[in-house]
Amino acid sequence: MLAGLQSLTFEFGARIIVEDATWHIQPGERIGLIGYNGTGKSTLLKLLTGEYMPSAGTVERSRSTTIGYLHQDLLSFDTNESILQVALGAFERVLQLEKEIADLGHELERTGDEKTLHEYSDRLHEMDTLDGYTIHHRTEEVLQGLGFTNSDLQRPYREFSGGWRMRVLLAKMILQAPDLLLLDEPTNHLDLPSIEWLEKYLLHYQGSVVIVSHDKYFLNRMVTKIVELYQQQLHIYNGNFDFYEKEKAIRLDLQQKAFDNQQDYIRQQERFVERFKAKASKAAQAQSIQKRLDKLERIEEAELVRPNIRINFRVDKTPGRILVELKDLSKSFGEVNILNNASVEIDRGDKIALIGANGKGKSTLLRIIAGVESYEGDRKWGHNVEESFYAQHQLEALNMNNTIIDEMKECGSQQTELELRSLLGCFLFSGDDADKKIKILSGGEKARVALAKTIVSKANFLMLDEPTNHLDMHSCDLLIEALNKYEGSLILVSHDRYFIAKTANKIWEIDGQKVKEFKGGYEEWVEWKARMAKQEQQKKEIAEPAPAKKSNAEPAVVKKTEPEKKPVQTSQPVNKEHKKELQKMQRIFQQLEEKLAAAEQEKTRLEKSLGDPLTYSDKNKFQATEAAYQQASQDWHLLNKEYEKVFEKIMQLEQK
Numbered sequence: 075m076l077a078g079l080q081s082l083t084f085e086f087g088a089r090i091i092v093e094d095a096t097w098h099i100q101p102g103e104r105i106g107l108i109g110y111n112g113t114g115k116s117t118l119l120k121l122l123t124g125e126y127m128p129s130a131g132t133v134e135r136s137r138s139t140t141i142g143y144l145h146q147d148l149l150s151f152d153t154n155e156s157i158l159q160v161a162l163g164a165f166e167r168v169l170q171l172e173k174e175i176a177d178l179g180h181e182l183e184r185t186g187d188e189k190t191l192h193e194y195s196d197r198l199h200e201m202d203t204l205d206g207y208t209i210h211h212r213t214e215e216v217l218q219g220l221g222f223t224n225s226d227l228q229r230p231y232r233e234f235s236g237g238w239r240m241r242v243l244l245a246k247m248i249l250q251a252p253d254l255l256l257l258d259e260p261t262n263h264l265d266l267p268s269i270e271w272l273e274k275y276l277l278h279y280q281g282s283v284v285i286v287s288h289d290k291y292f293l294n295r296m297v298t299k300i301v302e303l304y305q306q307q308l309h310i311y312n313g314n315f316d317f318y319e320k321e322k323a324i325r326l327d328l329q330q331k332a333f334d335n336q337q338d339y340i341r342q343q344e345r346f347v348e349r350f351k352a353k354a355s356k357a358a359q360a361q362s363i364q365k366r367l368d369k370l371e372r373i374e375e376a377e378l379v380r381p382n383i384r385i386n387f388r389v390d391k392t393p394g395r396i397l398v399e400l401k402d403l404s405k406s407f408g409e410v411n412i413l414n415n416a417s418v419e420i421d422r423g424d425k426i427a428l429i430g431a432n433g434k435g436k437s438t439l440l441r442i443i444a445g446v447e448s449y450e451g452d453r454k455w456g457h458n459v460e461e462s463f464y465a466q467h468q469l470e471a472l473n474m475n476n477t478i479i480d481e482m483k484e485c486g487s488q489q490t491e492l493e494l495r496s497l498l499g500c501f502l503f504s505g506d507d508a509d510k511k512i513k514i515l516s517g518g519e520k521a522r523v524a525l526a527k528t529i530v531s532k533a534n535f536l537m538l539d540e541p542t543n544h545l546d547m548h549s550c551d552l553l554i555e556a557l558n559k560y561e562g563s564l565i566l567v568s569h570d571r572y573f574i575a576k577t578a579n580k581i582w583e584i585d586g587q588k589v590k591e592f593k594g595g596y597e598e599w600v601e602w603k604a605r606m607a608k609q610e611q612q613k614k615e616i617a618e619p620a621p622a623k624k625s626n627a628e629p630a631v632v633k634k635t636e637p638e639k640k641p642v643q644t645s646q647p648v649n650k651e652h653k654k655e656l657q658k659m660q661r662i663f664q665q666l667e668e669k670l671a672a673a674e675q676e677k678t679r680l681e682k683s684l685g686d687p688l689t690y691s692d693k694n695k696f697q698a699t700e701a702a703y704q705q706a707s708q709d710w711h712l713l714n715k716e717y718e719k720v721f722e723k724i725m726q727l728e729q730k
């Protein structure tokens with residue numbers, strides 16, 4: 075085991091975050107840590123790193139285990155140091171040695187003292203074993219590998235946008251190569267290409283990885299185990315996110331059945347006790363039943379408790395037909411040109427998603443529209459437009475020393491304290507919660523405060539930069555619903571494909587320093603892009619006939635396809651070997667199908683048995699059955715995976 079928690083309990087004051095939790099992290103595991111906002115995921119990571127101490131139980135970690143931890147609010151880290159220096163921070167000991175060697179060198183020159191000479195040569199030796207003389211070279215190599223150019227390396231960290239800063243910190247971690255990587259919502263600051271880059275990197279990472287994320291696509295691709303923090307308990311699932319969802323539904327269903335059955339049983343026994351307790355011949359029996367009932371471990375009802383935030387964007391006035399007109403807009407940062415004479419307008423009813431890679435200037439354009447960024451050209455507001463801006467890194471825009479209610483008062487909405495408190499109630503800050511300081515809030519809680527601030531103004535035009543960052547999946551769905559109902563217009567930037575697909579009716583793409591408009595939703599845009607890429611390809615092929623190649627220009631679509639589970643038809647394989655292999659796979663496939671059916675049966679049998687009063691009234695039996703059930707589920711899952719693999723193999727063989 076690399077690290078873990080043993081019967082651990084932790085609380086903030088009276089609030090229990092996690093109770094009696096046990097979780098062992100094995101070498102090479104990739105684990106997704108999930109849970110609703112504010113349940114304590116970041117806190118758990120801080121317990122693992124030793125930043126927080128548990129109030130009971132222990133954090134286990136062998137002394138040699140090294141841990142790398144990527145903070146959730148990495149933007150709170152800011153420095154004038156160059157990115158090279160920041161990344162070099164990975165070699166803390168070497169840097170310290172460099173300094174000590176220089177100091178000792180000076181002293182040696184001065185005194186020629188023998189003790190100093192010993193110390194000096196000790197340090198030199200250590201430097202050598204740590205391969206300390208190559209750190210500059212290695213650091214440059216990794217940074218360049220991550221997409222930084224040579225001239226970037228000396229630029230201050232401060233000048234880079236979120237996605238790039240995150241890469242610097244990641245570079246630092248790669249250089250440290252810890253046994254355990256803890257990543258708190260790493261995709262929040264990345265665009266799609268960087269997310270894909272990160273995926274590839276992590277898939278080949280030698281150590282173990284724990285990822286906190288609210289992004290189910292990312293989790294599905296990255297992890298093989300899910301740990302859910304729910305109601306102060308850790309629930310472990312041996313699979314990816316899809317597996318977790320299915321399995322959780324089954325577990326809840328099981329629990330509910332067991333609960334219902336137990337309730338029936340209890341009622342029946344209670345009736346017996348009630349009827350016979352006064353009757354002499356049966357009183358002893360009734361009493362012993364009562365005792366058994368008192369001792370019975372009660373199964374809880376399987377209700378799913380979810381944080382239902384209530385977002386309701388209201389509009390005060392209707393604006394004119396055109397909200398904003400941008401004409402001949404130009405913007406550059408030093409030598410980087412973002413926009414060059416771009417013209418575009420936002421009309422009433424538009425729900426625009428701005429798309430483009432990190433650094434193309436999505437947030438910059440949004441800030442220009444919002445009037446918080448300088449530019450050349452014209453920006454004209456339409457009639458009666460009342461705008462509200464939800465800035466990226468809104469976490470940092472909040473005043474950390476304010477309480478939540480003070481923060482709301484400062485937006486100057488003219489609403490009374492009572493009205494503001496009731497609005498905060500909709501965002502799950504009820505009663506005393508509204509007096510919490512911003513600085514202790516979790517990522518998702520801060521995002522909720524920022525959202526409440528956006529809503530309070532009743533604006534008819536919203537500018538939203540990464541509004542789903544830090545929100546748990548359920549809250550994200552509620553936000554989508556609210557934006558769909560919203561009568562005003564909006565423009566948003568998001569790296570969440572699902573969110574964009576569900577909210578936008580227009581796509582803007584920053585490309586070649588212009589803004590290209592597409593009148594349609596995200597999925598239509600993806601199809602259109604694919605079509606255009608294909609046409610482009612065909613044109614090329616006509617121009618220079620080449621061996622036919624499969625186009626891989628198709629951008630990822632939100633939908634996910636699952637392999638169909640049906641016997642595979644044989645086509646005409648070309649050679650004997652091939653045919654043999656195919657037949658072999660098909661035999662395996664058939665055997666697997668039978669095994670899978672048997673495993674499914676066993677699982678169902680155990681499931682039934684769990685709901686049987688004879689089982690759950692006997693604690694030992696229940697535990698044994700439950701363990702057997704978990705084993706059966708796991709077997710079933712493994713078989714299923716194998717089944718899918720063989721299926722894919724057959725598909726491949728058939729296509730050859």
Ligand SMILES: Nc1ncnc2c1ncn2[C@@H]1O[C@H](COP(=O)(O)OP(=O)(O)OP(=O)(O)O)[C@@H](O)[C@H]1O
Nearest residue numbers: 086111112113114115116117514515516517518519
């Ligand atoms: N120092 C503190 N004192 C009191 N409460 C705190 C403190 N730090 C955090 N909390 C509270 O503990 C809870 C858990 O916080 P944590 O940041 O671990 O949540 P999280 O699961 O990471 O949430 P998110 O998904 O929003 O990032 C939150 O409700 C937070 O407000």
Ligand SMILES: [Mg+2]
Nearest residue numbers: 116146516517
């Ligand atoms: Mg967190």
